[in-house]
Amino acid sequence: MTQGNADQLWDEVHDARQAFYEEVFGKLPPDILKPEHMTGVWPGGGLYKLKAEQLGSDTWLYTTFGLTNPDMPTRVSPIPGGAADPDQAELTLERKQNVPDYPGRPGYGYEIAVMTQSDEEWPLWFLQWALNAEILNDVDLLGRVENHNGLTVEDIRVGDSDWVNVLIAPASTSVPDTFGLPNGTGRLLIATTITDDEMVWSKAHGRETLLNKLASAGVGQVSHLTRASILNPEPLDYAEIDSREQAEQLANAGQLRKIHLFPLEFGGEDHASNTVYVSKAASLNKKGVDQKILRLAEQGRINSYTATPSYHSNSFIPTAIQIEASGEQAVSTRIDVW
Structure with missing residues (x-):
């Protein structure tokens, strides 16, 4: 593929993904949030925070935008402390010795999002955790979700003193879990905060069963940082x-x-x-x-x-x-x- 064809494909993928997001959630902001430590590692990728008016006036969406780019998975990684000038955002990069191969996937194969019912900052902390896990450490979140019908992760730090457990699963209910792109079909994963007892319960009953139980309780895939458990709603005495x-x-x-x-x-x-x-x-x-x-x-x-x-x-x-x-x-x- 020539550079010109590669650039054209990249633009077509970007536009198709944007069209999907704006149809399902709402208009994307003019500016994308760029994690500085991903400079050069994830070119063109970033995070969006928007009011998802298509889902309701009180719903907010926080999402990666670019994990399905045709130039992903990344072939480089940052060298810790590699910037020549500490005040510069530029990082020193090195070529990865082992680049994951995901045949049939567009890039990493998915984008991952969090939905809330108010304007929050903690979801951006979570998304940066997800980016570090995927882009820097090649954990293959999508593969784990598909192999286990969902993935639970405990104690992710999302602020100076806040931590969350999450259930990561394909989008369900009113949100499509796939979107078509010129380079393949992408999956939309949603991370939902869960309590300790819900996490333990899911290990015995299955993550998909927990997701269904959250839907029945009216929680769905909307995250609440301090939500009471759907299993034990009354606080312990x-x-x-x-x-x-x-x-x-x-x-x-x-x-x-x-x-x-x-x-x-x-x-x-x-x-x-x-x-x-x-x-x-x-x-x-x-x-x-x-x-x-x-x-x-x-x-x-x-x-x-x-x-x-x-x-x-x-x-x-x-x-x-x-x-x-x-x-x-x-x-x-x-x-x-x-």
Whole structure:
């Protein structure tokens, strides 16, 4: 294929994909969002954030735009710290030794999107996670979705202190899951936020079954960062959890998380005396604090660590965990649980 023919095909693919999005969702904004770390790696690709007026006045869409380009999969990858000038967006690139081959697919074969009912920023964090996974690490999200009738991913960071679990599946209900392009048929994948217990439930009952259950509950594939579980809509009464056995059952069902007071990374043991059961938020907060302390310990600035739970009444669930770390630098943090 000559360069002129390649450029013409690229333009035709872009225009066909744009026509699909504007017919199904609404007019695309004039400017595409370009992740700086994809400069030269994903030429012409980017992210769109738009009000999806075709789906309703309160629906927003966040989507990749270019994973189905004919010049994908990318044949280059960025060299970490390879920019000659730190103030420049340009990256130093190197040719990939192993470029994935997806016969019959347009590029990577799909675009991936998130739908919400308000203007949010966190979906853009998720899409950048998806781009890193696919373009930089060749995880083949589409292949995994097709092989397992959907894909669940736990604890993706989508902000300074927000994390999500997602169910990634082909678009369903009112949104087409395929779109025709001059270089093949693309799939539209939708990532939907799910709760811990929904994720656990899907492992036993199937991801497609969970998607159907979300549709029946009126959630569908629209994401809500703090949505209550469709399986256990009432919040836990921590004061009523008065035994290890009860806490373990709730953890096995995805309603609590088991954590280690003295982290395994620090040499702690996976033993009953070193474990407590807490909410997802408390678990992730402690994980963040422990990672900070671990970095300081590796620098020789921390040499002492304690994590002390406090309790109320007969509850087996701690109300809070007090973390103290000391050395050349000190860290003192209280993590509230309930």
